[in-house]
Amino acid sequence: MIQATLSYVVTGLSELYPIISSLLPPLNEKNLPWIDVIHPIVVHFVIAMALGAVVFDFIGIIFKKPNLFEVSFLNLIVATIAIFIAIVFGQIEAGLSNPYGVSRDVLNYHSTIGWSLAGVLSIISGWRYVSRQTNPQVLSKGFVFVDIVLAVLVCTQVYLGDMLVWIYGLHTVPVVEAVREGIL
Amino acid sequence: MHFHYIYNILLNVFGNIYTLFLVIIKSPISDISDKLGPNDLPYKIPIHPNLVHLTIGLFAIGIAFDIAGAFYPFEKRIFRFLAFPVTRVGFHDVGWYNVLAASFITFFTVASGFFEMLLAVPIPEVKSILGQNAISTMLWHAVGGVAILLVMISMTIWRGYQRFVFRKDYGRQVSWSYIFLGSVILLIMGLHGSLGAWLASDFGVHITADQLLVRGEDLNQIFQ
Numbered sequence: 001m002i003q004a005t006l007s008y009v010v011t012g013l014s015e016l017y018p019i020i021s022s023l024l025p026p027l028n029e030k031n032l033p034w035i036d037v038i039h040p041i042v043v044h045f046v047i048a049m050a051l052g053a054v055v056f057d058f059i060g061i062i063f064k065k066p067n068l069f070e071v072s073f074l075n076l077i078v079a080t081i082a083i084f085i086a087i088v089f090g091q092i093e094a095g096l097s098n099p100y101g102v103s104r105d106v107l108n109y110h111s112t113i114g115w116s117l118a119g120v121l122s123i124i125s126g127w128r129y130v131s132r133q134t135n136p137q138v139l140s141k142g143f144v145f146v147d148i149v150l151a152v153l154v155c156t157q158v159y160l161g162d163m164l165v166w167i168y169g170l171h172t173v174p175v176v177e178a179v180r181e182g183i184l
Numbered sequence: 185m186h187f188h189y190i191y192n193i194l195l196n197v198f199g200n201i202y203t204l205f206l207v208i209i210k211s212p213i214s215d216i217s218d219k220l221g222p223n224d225l226p227y228k229i230p231i232h233p234n235l236v237h238l239t240i241g242l243f244a245i246g247i248a249f250d251i252a253g254a255f256y257p258f259e260k261r262i263f264r265f266l267a268f269p270v271t272r273v274g275f276h277d278v279g280w281y282n283v284l285a286a287s288f289i290t291f292f293t294v295a296s297g298f299f300e301m302l303l304a305v306p307i308p309e310v311k312s313i314l315g316q317n318a319i320s321t322m323l324w325h326a327v328g329g330v331a332i333l334l335v336m337i338s339m340t341i342w343r344g345y346q347r348f349v350f351r352k353d354y355g356r357q358v359s360w361s362y363i364f365l366g367s368v369i370l371l372i373m374g375l376h377g378s379l380g381a382w383l384a385s386d387f388g389v390h391i392t393a394d395q396l397l398v399r400g401e402d403l404n405q406i407f408q
Contacts, residue, residue, distance in 0.1 A: 074270075169392070
């Protein structure tokens with residue numbers, strides 16, 4: 001009885017599969033359902049805004065320009081929103097990237113730090129929101145340390161992502177071709 | 185008839201001389217090839233694509249915050265509803281400082297781009313989605329890059345004048361024409377950035393794996 005039901009469900013699903021997969025655009029020569037990789041584009045706004053926020057914090061402290069702390073805060077908010085979009089596209093494109101050899105480990109580290117960074121950025125933005133409620137003109141000294149940690153994390157993450165593209169060539173035409181030919 | 189015969193001989197001779205020069209005149213990169221890695225660079229990761237994050241991110245979000253500042257009267261109820269205290273001045277501060285920072289960093293973006301393009305060895309006989317070959321894509325990306333740098337610097341100077349002189353006493357710190365032009369520039373930047381992306385993803389410029397694959401080497405052994 002259970003077995004009959006299960007087999008009925010499985011055959012039903014397997015009949016649905018071609019319909020579901022036909023809803024997605026076919027994969028191109030970069031193994032993507034869209035023209036180019038989207039993750040590296042979304043990531044512009046995480047990298048630039050997070051590193052920008054750190055730099056503006058330091059300039060604000062050194063040159064005593066408290067309105068730069070507000071610039072940092074708003075940039076951090078943008079970075080926090082952007083990182084979740086970056087993760088969505090990052091996960092889809094990582095799933096289609098066919099990593100080979102050592103690049104599998106690099107992709108694992110990149111994914112782990114990426115998810116962690118989403119948490120870290122959210123906490124930093126939230127903390128900043130709370131401390132800004134009392135006086136937006138003052139930045140607590142502790143934030144200098146937080147900024148350094150954030151910058152190091154972002155730079156590490158960028159380096160790992162760079163390795164996936166510039167050393168292992170994931171989602172580039174020659175590598176996808178080699179994977180499809182079974183060379184890699 | 186006789187004339188035609190001589191013409192053919194001359195054509196043959198000059199054709200041979202031409203192919204001889206093709207063999208002798210090699211790319212200037214070959215003089216330093218022993219100092220370059222398999223990605224045709226003296227280091228593993230290209231610098232230009234990393235600086236580009238900062239150029240595009242800072243400029244785009246700078247323009248976006250000026251748009252948010254310009255439409256502030258419509259947004260303020262939403263921000264109050266979300267209990268998210270923001271000011272119009274704050275938005276325009278982001279608009280100004282982000283565009284300023286983008287302009288500063290873009291000199292380095294363009295400089296590193298030219299350095300790395302001089303060392304570029306694109307995969308031959310490849311066409312991009314637009315039907316361009318590698319050298320056309322590189323030339324458009326190079327000249328376009330300098331043009332965009334000029335436009336960004338002009339926009340920043342204009343933005344500064346609006347902030348400190350023209351619109352000093354206004355709540356809306358930017359004119360509608362600045363916002364319109366800024367948005368147009370972002371669209372052009374998108375296309376320009378795509379040219380750069382194709383240099384990597386289609387033409388394999390400075391990508392270790394692509395360059396090794398084209399040379400017919402075994403990546404499984406090199407990367408284990």
